[in-house]
Amino acid sequence: MTKVLLVLCFLLGLLFLVQAHGNHKKIGFYELKRGNFKLNFTNYGATILSVVTPDKHGKLADIVLGYDSIDSYKNDTTYFGALIGRVANRIGGAKFTLDGKTYHLPANDHGNTLHGGTRGFSDVIWSVESHKKHSHVTFSYHSHENEQGFPGKLKVQVTYKLIGAHQLAVKMIAKSVDKATPVNLAQHTYWNLGGHNSGDILSHNVQIFGSYITPVDKVLIPTGETRSVKGTPYDFLEPKKVVTHIRELPDLYDMNYVLDKSFQKQLSKAAVVRDPVSGRNMELWSNQLGMQFYTSGQLNGTKGKHGAIYHKFAAIALETQGFPDSVNHPYFPTQIVKPGETYEHIMLYRFTAS
Numbered sequence: 073m074t075k076v077l078l079v080l081c082f083l084l085g086l087l088f089l090v091q092a093h094g095n096h097k098k099i100g101f102y103e104l105k106r107g108n109f110k111l112n113f114t115n116y117g118a119t120i121l122s123v124v125t126p127d128k129h130g131k132l133a134d135i136v137l138g139y140d141s142i143d144s145y146k147n148d149t150t151y152f153g154a155l156i157g158r159v160a161n162r163i164g165g166a167k168f169t170l171d172g173k174t175y176h177l178p179a180n181d182h183g184n185t186l187h188g189g190t191r192g193f194s195d196v197i198w199s200v201e202s203h204k205k206h207s208h209v210t211f212s213y214h215s216h217e218n219e220q221g222f223p224g225k226l227k228v229q230v231t232y233k234l235i236g237a238h239q240l241a242v243k244m245i246a247k248s249v250d251k252a253t254p255v256n257l258a259q260h261t262y263w264n265l266g267g268h269n270s271g272d273i274l275s276h277n278v279q280i281f282g283s284y285i286t287p288v289d290k291v292l293i294p295t296g297e298t299r300s301v302k303g304t305p306y307d308f309l310e311p312k313k314v315v316t317h318i319r320e321l322p323d324l325y326d327m328n329y330v331l332d333k334s335f336q337k338q339l340s341k342a343a344v345v346r347d348p349v350s351g352r353n354m355e356l357w358s359n360q361l362g363m364q365f366y367t368s369g370q371l372n373g374t375k376g377k378h379g380a381i382y383h384k385f386a387a388i389a390l391e392t393q394g395f396p397d398s399v400n401h402p403y404f405p406t407q408i409v410k411p412g413e414t415y416e417h418i419m420l421y422r423f424t425a426s
């Protein structure tokens with residue numbers, strides 16, 4: 073009798089544990105490899121854990137910031153390598169109105185919503201749809217109605233795919249199931265082309281194919297205007313060292329660029345980054361209209377992989393996406409995805425060394 077009771081208690085306890093965690097899918101690691109181009113991913117946050125590429129002498133290094141353990145990713149406030157959603161970047165006042173209804177979201181950043189809320193797509197366990205080590209890995213996630221306050225169900229899928237030598241394509245797809253909803257996905261990898269543990273990126277050369285920015289207020293919400301970069305520290309139309317004008321900016325670089333395109337949604341070159349020391353070069357192409365350029369001004373002694381300590385300016389993030397807070401700016405390109413419509417975001421990274 074006591075045995076039966078004990079077993080019953082154990083089962084009830086197990087049930088409680090599973091329910092308390094809700095999401096009880098398994099967290100795993102998924103490698104992609106072609107020659108000496110090696111990448112590692114996890115389905116926790118559909119995250120890029122590492123990208124190993126050769127420098128101009130053929131010496132290999134991991135060029136993305138990250139942690140050693142999944143527990144550190146769970147604790148993380150930097151979004152290292154993660155897939156961000158349902159709406160990346162900021163939503164002003166943590167609310168928006170759509171089809172006559174006002175939606176309230178978690179305020180996790182100075183009264184605004186940042187990167188999808190307190191538990192966005194970067195902090196959930198994704199399903200693994202398919203994985204072929206020499207080709208691709210595909211993760212998917214079903215976001216439920218009212219998740220982090222957003223309307224309707226959303227089915228999301230991201231594929232990381234090797235194409236050609238030292239090229240990575242990222243394809244993000246989202247389908248709204250039953251209600252119109254804002255969608256703005258972003259890949260949030262922190263790059264240091266000298267190697268994740270090589271110091272700062274101040275001498276990296278950056279070129280951004282964007283002639284305009286969307287200026288922001290004190291809490292980084294767009295004012296609604298678009299402003300030319302000409303004659304400002306934001307001008308990276310020609311390649312320039314990150315350090316050149318950085319001290320003139322109170323908020324360092326954390327700004328959305330309007331990418332120059334001859335027509336919308338075409339795949340075009342968004343940015344080129346080059347590290348003169350290692351000779352590594354990274355080209356980023358995207359079909360998105362905007363790109364957040366961030367120089368890790370908020371890192372301050374973060375304990376990273378293999379004992380690395382990441383300080384201010386340890387990396388560059390180039391997050392192609394729609395414009396921040398679009399949902400509250402009628403003149404910004406819309407991010408609303410209606411039932412039956414498909415959101416599609418493509419990124420292409422090309423790595424070379426010379």
Ligand SMILES: *[C@@H]1O[C@H](CO)[C@@H](O)[C@H](O)[C@H]1NC(C)=O
Nearest residue numbers: 101103112113121122140141
């Ligand atoms: C991927 O990351 C996990 C966790 O850090 C590690 O155990 C595994 O060895 C890594 N695989 C590769 C190929 O780097």
Ligand SMILES: *[C@@H]1O[C@H](CO)[C@@H](O)[C@H](O)[C@H]1NC(C)=O
Nearest residue numbers: 141142143144145146147148
């Ligand atoms: C997570 O954060 C808590 C509170 O800051 C800390 O005590 C703990 O050591 C952290 N765990 C990891 C793995 O970083």
Ligand SMILES: *[C@@H]1O[C@H](CO)[C@@H](O)[C@H](O)[C@H]1NC(C)=O
Nearest residue numbers: 369370371372373374383384
């Ligand atoms: C960075 O960390 C140091 C040591 O923990 C602390 O004294 C300093 O105030 C921090 N700086 C910022 C800008 O948070």
